[in-house]
Amino acid sequence: MPKALIIDDEQQMRRLLRMVLESRGYAVCEAADGQLGLQEAAFHRPDVVLLDLGLPGMSGIDVLKRLREWSDVPVLILSVRDQETVKVEALEAGADDYVTKPFGTAELLARLDVIQRRRFTRQSAEITAGPLTLNLLHHEATLNDTPLKLTPTEFALLKTLAEHAGRIVTQNQIVRQVWAGQSSDPSEGLRVHINHLRKKLGESGPRIVNEPGIGYRLEEL
Amino acid sequence: MNTEDTFKPKPAREPVPTHVVGQFSWGLTIIFVLASACWVLLPYTGYLFSALVFLMVIVLAGTRWNRGPVLAMAVVSALVWNFIFIPPQFTLHIEKPQDIIMFAIFFVVALSMGHLITRLREREAALERHHREREELLAQKHRAELLAESERLHRTLLDSISHELKTPIAIIRTALDGLGQGNPYAAEIETANRRLQRIVENFLEMTRVESEALKPHLDWCEIGDVLHATTTPLHRELAEHPSIITGIESLPLLMLDSRLLAQALGNVLHNATLYAPAGTPVEIAVSLTNNTLEFRVHDHGPGLALGIEEHLFDKFYRAPDSPAGGTGLGLAIARGLMRAMKGDIEAHNHPEGGAEFMLRLPVKTRTT
Numbered sequence: 115m116p117k118a119l120i121i122d123d124e125q126q127m128r129r130l131l132r133m134v135l136e137s138r139g140y141a142v143c144e145a146a147d148g149q150l151g152l153q154e155a156a157f158h159r160p161d162v163v164l165l166d167l168g169l170p171g172m173s174g175i176d177v178l179k180r181l182r183e184w185s186d187v188p189v190l191i192l193s194v195r196d197q198e199t200v201k202v203e204a205l206e207a208g209a210d211d212y213v214t215k216p217f218g219t220a221e222l223l224a225r226l227d228v229i230q231r232r233r234f235t236r237q238s239a240e241i242t243a244g245p246l247t248l249n250l251l252h253h254e255a256t257l258n259d260t261p262l263k264l265t266p267t268e269f270a271l272l273k274t275l276a277e278h279a280g281r282i283v284t285q286n287q288i289v290r291q292v293w294a295g296q297s298s299d300p301s302e303g304l305r306v307h308i309n310h311l312r313k314k315l316g317e318s319g320p321r322i323v324n325e326p327g328i329g330y331r332l333e334e335l
Numbered sequence: 336m337n338t339e340d341t342f343k344p345k346p347a348r349e350p351v352p353t354h355v356v357g358q359f360s361w362g363l364t365i366i367f368v369l370a371s372a373c374w375v376l377l378p379y380t381g382y383l384f385s386a387l388v389f390l391m392v393i394v395l396a397g398t399r400w401n402r403g404p405v406l407a408m409a410v411v412s413a414l415v416w417n418f419i420f421i422p423p424q425f426t427l428h429i430e431k432p433q434d435i436i437m438f439a440i441f442f443v444v445a446l447s448m449g450h451l452i453t454r455l456r457e458r459e460a461a462l463e464r465h466h467r468e469r470e471e472l473l474a475q476k477h478r479a480e481l482l483a484e485s486e487r488l489h490r491t492l493l494d495s496i497s498h499e500l501k502t503p504i505a506i507i508r509t510a511l512d513g514l515g516q517g518n519p520y521a522a523e524i525e526t527a528n529r530r531l532q533r534i535v536e537n538f539l540e541m542t543r544v545e546s547e548a549l550k551p552h553l554d555w556c557e558i559g560d561v562l563h564a565t566t567t568p569l570h571r572e573l574a575e576h577p578s579i580i581t582g583i584e585s586l587p588l589l590m591l592d593s594r595l596l597a598q599a600l601g602n603v604l605h606n607a608t609l610y611a612p613a614g615t616p617v618e619i620a621v622s623l624t625n626n627t628l629e630f631r632v633h634d635h636g637p638g639l640a641l642g643i644e645e646h647l648f649d650k651f652y653r654a655p656d657s658p659a660g661g662t663g664l665g666l667a668i669a670r671g672l673m674r675a676m677k678g679d680i681e682a683h684n685h686p687e688g689g690a691e692f693m694l695r696l697p698v699k700t701r702t703t
Contacts, residue, residue, distance in 0.1 A: 194501040216505035219512035302555045324560035326593035
């Protein structure tokens with residue numbers, strides 16, 4: 115039984131989330147503030163954490179940073195704040211994804227599934243995302259068993275997105291992985307390469323969706 | 336152009352200002368007047384008296400005047416003293432050795448007094464200027480700090496209000512999802528909750544637009560991504576109004592704030608779906624001319640009533656035939672957002688019927 119930890123100061127929200135998660139087979143523990151949340155995380159060792167950003171006292175971002183010092187548990191941010199800077203800050207501090215309140219339950223559960231799945235995919239030399247397969251050993255990509263002709267940059271870009279399939283990856287995270295500080299204006303280059311990739315993936319492939327001001331998400335079909 | 340003339344740098348060497356010329360002439364006049372007075376008094380006072388008088392005027396002039404005139408007075412008075420008062424009179428020749436020494440001392444003292452006193456005054460003035468500049472800087476810093484503080488307070492307040500208003504809406508939404516589909520009462524609550532959410536978001540966005548806390552974050556953007564971000568949140572409304580997008584195939588990468596643009600465009604699009612009858616398409620034509628990006632959003636609704644064009648973008652303005660349930664903020668926000676990005680928005684009736692909204696935005700471009 116997977117364990118979920120809810121860190122949120124709204125009692126009603128915690129109660130509702132508990133009901134939703136328990137009906138999905140999670141064992142749930144909760145905390146009303148950041149300090150308690152960190153203690154619960156250390157004590158219960160949850161498989162996934164749902165973290166509200168607007169906590170009293172210690173802010174959600176600080177909780178996340180402290181948590182990341184010793185744990186790589188998947189963290190889903192729940193927040194009413196929809197400014198992109200806040201989301202980028204949380205993602206770059208180690209959050210795996212976010213949902214903005216008010217959110218649909220289906221969306222929440224889908225995101226929770228995705229961020230937990232990546233635990234088990236890093237072992238092999240192959241990454242699959244729907245009809246897409248990347249062979250890291252031979253640097254080959256196939257879509258519906260048809261080989262894709264990709265440049266090394268495009269391959270690296272697709273690899274970064276496919277590793278996080280279904281999850282948002284910030285622009286900075288992509289640039290750090292793919293370019294590692296080589297390009298003078300990586301933002302422009304990134305868009306050009308995303309464009310090329312989209313054309314090569316075509317209609318039948320997974321879609322690369324842009325979230326304004328934040329980054330990209332490889333949508334699973 | 337005119338403006339270029341006004342911004343010309345000042346020439347490096349300025350001509351001597353008129354007040355300095357005035358000081359020169361006043362200085363010389365005073366020396367000659369005093370020399371005449373001392374000449375009259377010479378039988379009673381002796382020729383040393385005039386030297387002291389000259390020194391005194393030089394010192395006094397030094398406390399007021401520029402260095403040039405004061406030093407000129409020193410030189411002239413030394414020569415006048417020598418010429419008129421030191422025996423033999425009316426020659427520059429000096430007979431007695433002690434008079435030569437006295438003349439030399441007078442010369443040196445007059446010059447150095449003039450020099451020292453004017454320098455002292457200049458230093459004082461510089462110090463005072465420095466002090467004023469410091470005060471001015473401190474005041475500026477203080478003002479900036481106050482402004483930043485009030486902006487921070489404003490943002491904290493907005494965040495907190497936003498949290499308080501959106502949390503119950505989020506709770507209702509999650510609880511409704513738990514109730515499941517099929518209950519007609521739940522469906523009504525859900526519709527009302529959506530409406531409430533839109534109103535709250537509009538109010539918060541209007542506050543943000545008006546507080547000028549809105550700073551565009553420019554980045555290279557694909558116009559397809561902007562339109563995707565525009566239409567995705569409106570998928571419910573657009574289900575009844577197929578959107579037809581033209582003109583985006585050939586567009587290069589554009590430097591703009593895609594979130595703000597998507598939001599402005601989304602509000603206009605949402606407005607179109609409110610007024611146009613279900614089933615009619617909304618056409619979005621995108622074009623780029625001379626670094627101006629233009630969106631024309633054309634709906635097949637009844638069009639704009641006569642004379643409402645100028646009020647359309649006012650806060651809380653609602654057209655007389657508006658359907659219930661709006662706040663009259665959507666278009667005001669759209670205009671606020673466009674203007675924050677140095678663009679603008681206007682509306683008129685399309686010749687083929689329906690309303691047409693035009694959003695224009697200056698952009699930097701780079702071909703892919």
